[in-house]
Amino acid sequence: MKIMHSRGARLLALAALVATVAACGLPRPGPNKREIYAGSVQRKGDAFVVEVNSRVTRATAVVPALGFTDAFKHARKIGSDTISPGDKLGISVYENVTDPLLGARGQKVSQLAETKVDGQGYIFVPYAGRIKAAGNSVEALRQAITRKLDTQTPDPQVSVIRLPGDGSTVTVEGGVTGQGVYPIDASTRTLASMLAKAGGVSIQPSVALVSVTRGKTVGKIWLQDLYDNPSLDIALRPGDRITVEKDRRSFTALGATGTQTRVPFDTATLSAIEAIAQVGGLTSNYADPTGVFIFRNEPAEIANAVLGRHDLVGDQRLIYVLDLTKPLGMFNARDFVIRDGDTVYVTEAPFVQWRKTLSALTGTAGSVSSLQSATSSLKSATGL
Structure with a gap:
């Protein structure tokens, strides 16, 4: 009976120790x-x-919910030779006369190199005056200049070459191989083609986010979606800013x-x-x-x-x-x-907390045992 009471007391003591x-x-x-x-x-x-x-x-x-608005999606591709404010034009006029209107005597061809389209979209051509260039194709502008000069010199032959300038460019920045300002030409009229022109994206496509800022409007798309669904590609406009960045979530x-x-x-x-x-x-x-x-x-x-x-x-x-x-x-x-x-x-x-508890108890019991052994050794050495 005493043994059972002793065991019960020990169990109670152990339970109290575990709880403590x-x-x-x-x-x-x-x-x-x-x-x-x-x-x-x-x-x-x-x-x-x-x-x-x-x-x-x-x-x-x-x-x-990422994607471009209808304003982005429905914008048509601009012609590769569409003129914009800021563009530079190379204009040449051929006159089959001895005393030409634009050149020196005996000069058949007169060149107006790098004629810049002003902010309002106009250029100035001597004897033809101020002519609207922005929004027109190169051919349309050529015909307009020809009509202006035709009344002053017989059968002028006009040539116009578009040299992309500040107006027909987009800015590409962020996680691309080649950041910079790129002209919109025949091969870079869409977002995907412009990214390729910039050397491609330098971050993992699955976490690459592409945004296009046009004026006060911003459109965003996952690069992987753009790759997987070509129909999501959009036409670019002069002044667009393309930014590629890693997903921050x-x-x-x-x-x-x-x-x-x-x-x-x-x-x-x-x-x-x-x-x-x-x-x-x-x-x-x-x-x-x-x-x-x-x-x-x-x-x-x-x-x-x-x-x-x-x-x-x-x-x-x-x-x-x-x-x-x-x-x-x-x-x-x-x-x-x-x-x-x-x-x-x-x-x-x-069970993890129980395991930690038992580990703590084992460590405590071990510490008590070590302390008792050290005390006995000290008593033996001092003869106490």
Whole structure:
């Protein structure tokens, strides 16, 4: 009977010791499942905790809507010889007379080299006056000059060559091989062809974002979409600014994952299962596959759709829960779209804290034993 009482006392003492060690706050990467659920709105907390299912994946499947407006898409290609303000023109006039109108006596050909089109789109030709050039083709301008001179010199033969200047150019900058100012000519009248003219893109196409600034309007498109769908290509206009930059979106991975860090997106769309794989997957010795959480500030429109409500206003804190052990868990994780700024957090398995507690107890018992041995050795040496 005394032995049983002694064992019972030891068990009670061990339980008290375990509780004491656990209460001391053992190291861990973050909150456990119980603590997360305790902070839900349903339990007077400040965040909605929602289990992911097919309905939730559909309601939250929002990706950046990129593409060009109708104004960009419906703009026709400008002719390779269409003249713009800022262009330079080479004009030659041939007169089959002894005393020409434009040249010296006996000179058959008069050249007006690099005649610049002014800001209003006009040029000046001696004896022909001020002529509208911008918006016309080279042939149309040639005919206009011929008509002006024809009344003053017999059968003038006019030649006009367009030399692209400041007006018929676009600026290409950012992640391209050759940044610079390029003329719009017969081979570079579209966005894709101009990017090729600039030496191609120097960053990974899957994360390359291309923007075109035209006046006060900006259009954006994923480079991969431009490659995959030639119909999305647009015609360029003088003064366009083309910028290629790497996708800046990212998510944060925390908890029992292969790595804990801020992770940039490596594709235009990223699912929860891809995000987990991108950081090395779940840590097999620590992770709880029933406790994969995505923390997000959700716009009211989506939050209302997810929660089946209509009264929420402003951004809402939502915590989405994925249970990878359920039959559809992996499918839900595959279909759930990760967005910019999300935090993906994986909780530790419940037994991990027990293992840490036992390890701490073992270490404590070992320390006590070592202390007792040291004390005995000291007593022996001093004869006490």
